[in-house]
Amino acid sequence: MENKRKYVIPGDVITTGPYRPEQNVILDGNKIIATAIGISEIYDDSIKVIPLTGKYIPKIDDLVIGKVVSHTSLSWELDINSCYVGFLPAQDVFGRDFSAHADELTSKLKSGDLVAARIANFDRTRDPLVTIADRDLGKIDSGTLVKISPSKVPRLIGKRGTMIQMIEMATGAAVTIGQNGWIVVSCETPEGLLKAKKAIQMVDEKAHVANLTDQVKEMLESKGES
Amino acid sequence: MGGRDTTLVLLDENGIRCDGRKVDEPRRIMIKAGGLKNADGSAYIEFGDNKILVGVFGPRDVHPKHMSNTDTGILRVRYHMEPFSVTERKNPAPSRREIEISKVIKEALEPAVMLEKFPRTAVDVYIEVLQADGGTRCAALSAASVALADAGIPMRDMVAACAAGKAADTIILDVNNEEDQAGQADMPIGYMPSLEKITLLQLDGVLTPAEYKKCVETGIHGCKIVYELQKKALTDKYFGNGESK
Numbered sequence: 001m002e003n004k005r006k007y008v009i010p011g012d013v014i015t016t017g018p019y020r021p022e023q024n025v026i027l028d029g030n031k032i033i034a035t036a037i038g039i040s041e042i043y044d045d046s047i048k049v050i051p052l053t054g055k056y057i058p059k060i061d062d063l064v065i066g067k068v069v070s071h072t073s074l075s076w077e078l079d080i081n082s083c084y085v086g087f088l089p090a091q092d093v094f095g096r097d098f099s100a101h102a103d104e105l106t107s108k109l110k111s112g113d114l115v116a117a118r119i120a121n122f123d124r125t126r127d128p129l130v131t132i133a134d135r136d137l138g139k140i141d142s143g144t145l146v147k148i149s150p151s152k153v154p155r156l157i158g159k160r161g162t163m164i165q166m167i168e169m170a171t172g173a174a175v176t177i178g179q180n181g182w183i184v185v186s187c188e189t190p191e192g193l194l195k196a197k198k199a200i201q202m203v204d205e206k207a208h209v210a211n212l213t214d215q216v217k218e219m220l221e222s223k224g225e226s
Numbered sequence: 227m228g229g230r231d232t233t234l235v236l237l238d239e240n241g242i243r244c245d246g247r248k249v250d251e252p253r254r255i256m257i258k259a260g261g262l263k264n265a266d267g268s269a270y271i272e273f274g275d276n277k278i279l280v281g282v283f284g285p286r287d288v289h290p291k292h293m294s295n296t297d298t299g300i301l302r303v304r305y306h307m308e309p310f311s312v313t314e315r316k317n318p319a320p321s322r323r324e325i326e327i328s329k330v331i332k333e334a335l336e337p338a339v340m341l342e343k344f345p346r347t348a349v350d351v352y353i354e355v356l357q358a359d360g361g362t363r364c365a366a367l368s369a370a371s372v373a374l375a376d377a378g379i380p381m382r383d384m385v386a387a388c389a390a391g392k393a394a395d396t397i398i399l400d401v402n403n404e405e406d407q408a409g410q411a412d413m414p415i416g417y418m419p420s421l422e423k424i425t426l427l428q429l430d431g432v433l434t435p436a437e438y439k440k441c442v443e444t445g446i447h448g449c450k451i452v453y454e455l456q457k458k459a460l461t462d463k464y465f466g467n468g469e470s471k
Binding site: 024028051054208 | 266267284286340343345375380381384418419420421465
């Protein structure tokens with residue numbers, strides 16, 4: 001069947017018929033109703049709405065950028081730009097032989113530090129548990145933080161990462177995207193950094209535009225010549 | 227506004243009301259989504275001479291903590307009238323009427339929002355009435371649902387609201403301040419058009435069963451007009467730039 005895209009707002013009937021409701025869609029009788037502002041996508045047997053607004057809701061295995069806000073003697077609390085705080089246990093950083101008496105948490109991570117972390121566990125009953133025990137995760141030492149709307153992160157990545165690859169190629173910057181809408185950009189040259197930041201903000205503003213990849217490409221190239 | 231005008235003709239022989247409208251004609255309505263930078267979602271509505279601004283925060287942490295619910299998110303609504311919103315200065319402290327309207331709007335929005343997706347959080351809706359001219363609760367409710375959609379809170383449908391009533395023995399749509407003061411009945415209705423469900427229904431006055439039925443139908447017709455404008459406001463904000471729908 002056709003992969004029809006349509007702009008929807010809450011309450012819009014996307015279609016009727018035997019479809020499986022996925023993200024941001026509910027089934028009422030045989031009507032399929034959108035529950036968020038966004039773009040509806042119809043697949044063979046399912047329908048989903050890609051939202052254009054809303055807060056970040058943690059999902060297991062998401063990569064997020066978090067900011068340390070406080071710590072207890074056993075764990076850190078991270079601001080992950082969500083309605084819940086990320087919970088980072090000390091064992092994760094110090095290893096199994098962590099002792100609350102011997103080890104000082106602030107020696108590894110202080111308030112205000114940025115970390116790249118992965119959501120290890122999250123359910124309705126508890127705050128999300130995050131981990132930094134993996135390759136490419138951990139404290140972020142350099143780079144600039146750019147904040148965009150979390151709902152636009154998939155657009156920034158693009159289909160199979162095309163958008164972000166293009167930005168990285170054109171500017172020579174290394175971009176770490178957190179699913180929570182926080183992005184760290186680091187680049188050798190200040191021009192590349194500025195250009196990458198501008199491209200990211202452009203995606204944030206124009207997320208609903210159809211041929212955005214071309215527009216961003218145009219912007220990146222035009223600036224390069226002048 | 228102000229005191230009751232005893233010589234006021236609510237409906238003349240040509241079926242024209244005191245402000246020049248026909249019996250089934252709503253006032254001029256303008257809705258704008260967004261506009262406030264610091265709120266997660268916002269909306270502004272002009273409903274005749276009513277001017278109302280709504281800001282929405284959340285889902286966010288609940289303070290005080292004991293109010294939070296581990297099964298679902300909670301909705302908190304504050305309806306507030308500015309001291310300058312009416313002809314005589316209104317005391318800015320929440321009055322009995324404002325507390326009631328806050329509760330009524332909260333209960334009218336609850337069937338629409340899907341807060342069970344965000345346990346232990348709260349969604350706060352702040353409604354500021356800048357200028358009042360009868361029917362503020364309907365206008366506020368309509369604007370609040372636009373602001374909630376703008377904040378990205380999942381909703382089953384938008385709640386549109388419009389009042390119907392009775393003045394000069396005729397059922398009229400969208401009761402204004404004069405008709406509310408001197409008329410015979412006022413019935414605010416909140417309605418979810420896609421789901422065909424009523425979320426708010428109040429009645430102040432006396433109606434016969436037949437009039438009641440007609441009044442509800444008239445009100446729902448008004449809600450559908452408001453609903454189209456709510457949709458337009460959101461479409462303009464999110465899919466503007468000359469994109470086709």
